[in-house]
Amino acid sequence: MSRLRIRATSAWLSFPLWAWLAFFVFMPLALVVWYSFGEKPDLFTAVSNDQLSFDRYGEVLDGVFMSTFWATLRIAGVGTLLCLLVGVPFAYWMAVKVDPRWRPLLLALVLVPFWTNFLVRTLGWQIFLAPNGMASDALQWLGVLNGPLDILYTRGAVQLGVVYNYLPLMILPLYVVFERLDPSQREASRDLGAGRWKTFFSVTVPEALPGIASGCLLVFIPLMGDYLTASVLGGARGTMIGQVVARQFTSAQNWALGSAMAVTLMAFVLLTVVLAAAVFLLVRTIVRRARHLDLEVTP
Numbered sequence: 001m002s003r004l005r006i007r008a009t010s011a012w013l014s015f016p017l018w019a020w021l022a023f024f025v026f027m028p029l030a031l032v033v034w035y036s037f038g039e040k041p042d043l044f045t046a047v048s049n050d051q052l053s054f055d056r057y058g059e060v061l062d063g064v065f066m067s068t069f070w071a072t073l074r075i076a077g078v079g080t081l082l083c084l085l086v087g088v089p090f091a092y093w094m095a096v097k098v099d100p101r102w103r104p105l106l107l108a109l110v111l112v113p114f115w116t117n118f119l120v121r122t123l124g125w126q127i128f129l130a131p132n133g134m135a136s137d138a139l140q141w142l143g144v145l146n147g148p149l150d151i152l153y154t155r156g157a158v159q160l161g162v163v164y165n166y167l168p169l170m171i172l173p174l175y176v177v178f179e180r181l182d183p184s185q186r187e188a189s190r191d192l193g194a195g196r197w198k199t200f201f202s203v204t205v206p207e208a209l210p211g212i213a214s215g216c217l218l219v220f221i222p223l224m225g226d227y228l229t230a231s232v233l234g235g236a237r238g239t240m241i242g243q244v245v246a247r248q249f250t251s252a253q254n255w256a257l258g259s260a261m262a263v264t265l266m267a268f269v270l271l272t273v274v275l276a277a278a279v280f281l282l283v284r285t286i287v288r289r290a291r292h293l294d295l296e297v298t299p
Helices: 002-035 055-062 065-097 103-115 118-129 134-142 155-179 183-191 196-207 209-224 228-234 241-249 255-297
Strands: none
Touching: 002 255, 055 065, 055 255, 065 103, 065 155, 065 209, 065 241, 065 255, 103 155, 118 134, 118 155, 118 228, 155 209, 155 228, 183 196, 196 209, 209 255, 228 241, 241 255
16 A cells, blocks of 8 residues: 555656646647648638648758758768867866866856856857957957958858857766766876776776767757757858748748758658767777787777
């Protein structure tokens, strides 16, 4: 009887979570899927599900969606890789090399910009990268450029903006996993004759693979759906797929096509994540086997 009471209490305690997921995640998602089978019957009606069909998905795969999707995938992939290349050494330095007394301050310096309004931060980069902005003036003063900086409203500006906006999401899980590593493993590796770089890549990085995978997912998934950064910094030359989907719901008022685009985007992102997970498992297996062979060879 006590077990049933405990289970009932647990169910009631978890009810707010399930209610939140049901009303704000599952129901909106089901509504978007339902709309994706509809159509836009006339100029003044956004969607109608009187006749269900897969025609909207055909329009998605044949239109500008796919070309923009591949461009967005490149931006997301490069952005995730750049965040990883910057986040790994910074998080390692912060978690291992810095005095523990200063780590909370460094964490605050990482988090405070992230807590600032997303739009405000992106607008700051728009002002900074403008042809008459600080970056342009500084580069011309140093003699690097002969004229104004022409990077705003390009894919390069979008790439820079997404790396800045999503870098904290890479640093935080890496910092946690690096801080929890056992220092005795690194000391043992050095006692066995391994240098700093070999110790880092053969001991530290394999142990940090879960944090690397978490950081990559935290950066890649929201980056694929980001449209604010591209809207502010990209202009016509830096369009991302999130903008294409948003326009169908706003200016075009074609909710059926926009829903089909959203569902297709989610399916592609899920497929990419599954493929990345398979690659991660393969890399982890290879690394573990390599480490096992190294232990067998080491006298």
